[in-house]
Amino acid sequence: MMAYLPIGIFLGIALAIVPLTLLIGALLRPRRFDYVKLQPYECGIEMRESPRGNVSVHFFLVAVVFLVFDVETIFLFPWAVAFDRLGLFGVVEVFVFLALLVAAYLYAWLKGALRWEE
Amino acid sequence: MGSLHPAFWHLVSPELVLVGFGVLFLLMSAVKSDDSFKEALGWLTALGFAITLVLTLQISAAVGGGRVAALASREGYASLVMDPFSQLFKVVFLVGALLSVLMSFKSLRVNRALTGEYFTFLVLAVFGMMVMASGTDLLTLWVGLETMALSVYVLAAYLRRSAASVEGAFKYFLLGAVSSGFYLYGASFVYGATGSVHLEAIREALQARIAHGGLEAVGFPFAAGLVILVVALLFKAALVPFHWWTPDAYEGAATPVTGFMSVAPKAAAFAMMLRVLLEGLGPVAGLWTGLLSAVAIATMVWGNVAAMLQDNVKRMLAYSSIAHAGYALVAVVAAGTAPRSGGVGAALFYMGAYAFMNLGAFGLVLYLEREGCAGDRLDHFNGLVHRRPVLAVCMILFLLSLGGIPPTAGFMGKFLVFKAAVDAGLYVLAVVLAVTSVISLYYYYRIVLRMFLREAEAEEPVSAGWPLGAALAASVAGTLVLGLYAAPALEWTARVVLGGAH
Numbered sequence A: 001m002m003a004y005l006p007i008g009i010f011l012g013i014a015l016a017i018v019p020l021t022l023l024i025g026a027l028l029r030p031r032r033f034d035y036v037k038l039q040p041y042e043c044g045i046e047m048r049e050s051p052r053g054n055v056s057v058h059f060f061l062v063a064v065v066f067l068v069f070d071v072e073t074i075f076l077f078p079w080a081v082a083f084d085r086l087g088l089f090g091v092v093e094v095f096v097f098l099a100l101l102v103a104a105y106l107y108a109w110l111k112g113a114l115r116w117e118e
Numbered sequence B: 001m002g003s004l005h006p007a008f009w010h011l012v013s014p015e016l017v018l019v020g021f022g023v024l025f026l027l028m029s030a031v032k033s034d035d036s037f038k039e040a041l042g043w044l045t046a047l048g049f050a051i052t053l054v055l056t057l058q059i060s061a062a063v064g065g066g067r068v069a070a071l072a073s074r075e076g077y078a079s080l081v082m083d084p085f086s087q088l089f090k091v092v093f094l095v096g097a098l099l100s101v102l103m104s105f106k107s108l109r110v111n112r113a114l115t116g117e118y119f120t121f122l123v124l125a126v127f128g129m130m131v132m133a134s135g136t137d138l139l140t141l142w143v144g145l146e147t148m149a150l151s152v153y154v155l156a157a158y159l160r161r162s163a164a165s166v167e168g169a170f171k172y173f174l175l176g177a178v179s180s181g182f183y184l185y186g187a188s189f190v191y192g193a194t195g196s197v198h199l200e201a202i203r204e205a206l207q208a209r210i211a212h213g214g215l216e217a218v219g220f221p222f223a224a225g226l227v228i229l230v231v232a233l234l235f236k237a238a239l240v241p242f243h244w245w246t247p248d249a250y251e252g253a254a255t256p257v258t259g260f261m262s263v264a265p266k267a268a269a270f271a272m273m274l275r276v277l278l279e280g281l282g283p284v285a286g287l288w289t290g291l292l293s294a295v296a297i298a299t300m301v302w303g304n305v306a307a308m309l310q311d312n313v314k315r316m317l318a319y320s321s322i323a324h325a326g327y328a329l330v331a332v333v334a335a336g337t338a339p340r341s342g343g344v345g346a347a348l349f350y351m352g353a354y355a356f357m358n359l360g361a362f363g364l365v366l367y368l369e370r371e372g373c374a375g376d377r378l379d380h381f382n383g384l385v386h387r388r389p390v391l392a393v394c395m396i397l398f399l400l401s402l403g404g405i406p407p408t409a410g411f412m413g414k415f416l417v418f419k420a421a422v423d424a425g426l427y428v429l430a431v432v433l434a435v436t437s438v439i440s441l442y443y444y445y446r447i448v449l450r451m452f453l454r455e456a457e458a459e460e461p462v463s464a465g466w467p468l469g470a471a472l473a474a475s476v477a478g479t480l481v482l483g484l485y486a487a488p489a490l491e492w493t494a495r496v497v498l499g500g501a502h
Helices: A002-028 A057-081 A083-110 B013-031 B035-063 B084-110 B116-134 B138-156 B163-194 B199-213 B220-236 B245-252 B255-280 B282-308 B313-337 B343-368 B389-403 B409-423 B427-453 B466-484 B487-494
Strands: B068-072 B078-082
Touching (some): A083 B013, B013 B035, B013 B116, B035 B084, B078 B084, B078 B116, B084 B116, B084 B255, B084 B343, B084 B466, B084 B487, B116 B138, B116 B255, B138 B163, B138 B255, B163 B220, B163 B245, B199 B282, B220 B255, B220 B282, B245 B255, B245 B313, B255 B282, B255 B313, B255 B343, B282 B313, B282 B427, B313 B409, B343 B409, B343 B487, B389 B409, B389 B427, B389 B466, B409 B427
Antiparallel strands (some): B068 B078
């Protein structure tokens, strides 16, 4: 059990830090609210319209296609690091993986996920 | 990097065929999109499942009663094995999937939801299940579990214009994602406590520790990990108190998907549960049998009582499927308590029998489905015996089987589970099983009563294409054969051993 003591202390500090800082802030800061202060914060630019609007579904599609490549690089990194020890099987495995990802990408492409103007 | 079996590619050929078909369907459905083409994709899916089934049986014959590790770690601990247990479960998944494909055509056409992707996800879900049945390390199992779960989330939401379908799928997805997190969290504890993710290595580590200081020596972190891991598995098999997503997801999903979800993923969850609990955590069975006994009793009672209150047949069958998972869990507890009680074989047989009878019952709901009406109200069964006597007789057979009345598969399944429980000395569980089975007859007979005693309010068309008829005929045949001539199936399931028994 003693081996877990550092983790326990770490956990305690992690849990305490957020309430503690919030508490200190609440005790020290002056409370003077006005119209501008209660607006959503956006880099000092004045608010023009309600932030709750519709977003084009294309953003979502781009995010999904991005995910395909993101997952690809994340998996290629560990393979590249250990590739000399994985040998031929590792190469075959990575290429099977790449083929599956290319198939997914092709699907998105053929379905028109990359076509921006309709 | 581990070691491959010399015949690795042959051993995993069924899985490879499925992945190949899945990718092919995905690309094909992006290229062409007219209805006849999509229907052809459906037939190709059925063909793919049939080929996979043949390959699985062939490998099963080659493996015999033995255990071949297709993939193992450098220390020789298996990650993916072909043994009678995995092969028989794969047969259950494939038969369930094949029947579901045949049942899908009509429903998808009625709901205008026929797409090529539907079949892709069906194929990939079955691929995940096959990995779940064969996997023998916690991570391989997890990869299989996620492949299956992600595909089934999409399938559950397939009627995307129906709010109920999307709502049910969303609940399923959120709770499923949380339970996957639970699984990994529990697995990391088990890994931390035993030093391996391989079930065989976990088993050896546990045995060594128990030999030193008894059951207490496994330590608190391991016990906590075990409970967290078990919770994730209970969620996947929809057992009380982790069943809340089930009725909504089952009611909302398209009927063939509901049939598929209640049969194949459930069997896969049980395959994984049996494998993890008996093979890896078998030595500490004392830690989990009590917990699972309580869950089994709660599931049987809750599932059956809640099913009595439903007017919607799909929702009723959802609660009934919860109850049936409870019966199968009794077999799991029996296998954990006494390895020689035949609990594993009973659970396996039960899942096979359940596949036929439950898909048959959902097939009947599909028969009554028509445009703008899912055919799942109890009223839709009114006077069915006068309109379509053959269908009514089929429904009676499935309901008898679900209720556990001879001469049906359901009776044999329940008998085996009951026997395993008694052999393991679990008399309380056996009594609860028998009593709740009697309760279940009440709500199954509500349908039968309506078919005979009520007049149909309006002459509603009852129709389907021949694929649905064929699937229904196969379900009837399966239900009767497993009930009347169970000897060959029992011989197969008797060969199945897990963990300590070999």
